[in-house]
């Protein structure tokens with residue numbers, strides 16, 4: 001409709017080109033001032049005439065075009081009131097399609113998203129929950145834009161900590177205890193190692209020796225390590241199942257252990273490597289950064305070396321358009337260093353196509369617990385607690401509902417995801433159960449409840465599909481505001497992708513839910529007048545589908561009843 005107005009203006013005043021008109025066209029601050037407003041100040045300079053008079057001229061010239069119901073000069077502005085029927089028809093055409101919101105921008109391009117990536121033998125804490133949720137949502141968003149997405153779990157499964165774990169296991173562990181208690185047991189003996197190593201430094205030498213054995217392919221060492229990894233993955237998969245999150249690759253740090261040599265060689269050849277105290281580094285003083293450590297004194301590789309190897313492996317394997325890393329803000333320097341090294345190696349694409357997506361901390365309200373304060377909150381505990389709390393609410397308010405457990409699961413998990421993704425990712429996430437679970441705040445349950453309400457309207461009327469409707473039935477503000485809001489969906493998706501911000505989608509879904517509730521309050525659906533009923537139900541269907549699809553992009557499911 002905007003283009004229609006631009007063309008109308010262009011026909012009226014050919015002194016300005018289409019782009020200029022588009023740049024000048026405004027949305028009036030108040031509903032009663034029309035749908036678009038065109039200021040005439042610029043034309044006044046060109047035509048050497050008062051803007052008020054120009055506005056009056058334009059209004060008269062295009063006053064009776066069929067696309068507008070009214071064109072009025074208001075001082076130096078021309079205000080346009082769209083023909084509601086044509087406008088609504090247009091809107092409906094856009095938003096009713098099955099593929100509404102699907103975009104083609106990403107066709108033929110691949111994006112790698114590196115997210116979740118927990119550290120083997122450590123429990124999954126709320127920080128890892130955030131990367132998992134943000135990464136998963138970005139995956140859905142990019143896929144919706146037509147990209148092929150590789151979901152990569154860069155497991156932290158290599159490094160000196162495994163030498164320590166092997167020593168600890170041999171000294172204080174048992175197969176039964178690890179089998180029974182999983183990661184908790186591994187963490188326990190790991191802590192024990194550190195306590196003992198304080199008193200007896202030779203333990204550290206032993207640990208280094210075991211890690212060296214791992215690097216040299218010692219069978220016994222690798223067998224224990226492999227087992228620890230399996231034990232850990234069982235727990236991680238349990239969490240991924242709860243969340244409904246998946247991956248295309250679990251190639252973690254260990255996958256690159258035989259690929260770091262080539263990187264070191266290339267760095268040497270290109271004259272980038274400098275020896276410092278027996279270690280090898282790439283100095284980055286020119287870029288105001290600490291040097292990037294490549295190999296340690298004993299020649300072993302580190303986290304950064306494996307990330308470098310991973311970049312080249314992914315470029316060769318997936319030929320990515322972009323490779324995106326979702327981690328906490330504390331890794332900002334690490335990624336800046338690694339990306340800079342790739343650039344210095346002569347790969348121009350490193351500048352634009354390697355992207356770090358950082359996020360803030362998680363804390364309980366009152367700031368008592370944060371992931372860096374040592375008081376760790378485990379993801380699984382918080383997810384289970386959320387589901388249990390919702391179960392209690394259901395028992396109290398709606399105990400006869402079908403599929404109680406399934407509903408509690410979707411709402412309990414949805415509440416956590418929504419709370420995580422509703423604010424800009426760089427902001428800290430605060431846990432306050434009352435707020436997260438409130439059914440009338442800006443929460444997941446509120447949006448899900450709105451969806452269930454729409455579903456129940458359709459159940460009650462027994463209508464699930466409506467084709468053509470009588471447009472003249474839809475002229476009220478609440479309906480129009482809702483449809484206009486929904487029509488933003490494609491641009492919302494694009495904006496979320498450009499900014500790597502799932503919150504843009506979360507805000508949109510919230511707004512549609514609020515507008516739907518307003519619409520629903522104003523418009524009874526089950527009315528006598530059949531035409532009116534069908535028109536309103538059509539809007540319910542469209543809103544319901546949009547909420548569902550928006551929530552899907554966030555990784556949230558909707559129960560049909562709540």
Ligand code: ARG
Pocket residue numbers: 114116117118119154155156307310325326327
């Ligand atoms: N394992 C790391 C951590 O838990 C995150 C890995 C992120 N990805 C990467 N390619 N470095 O902090």
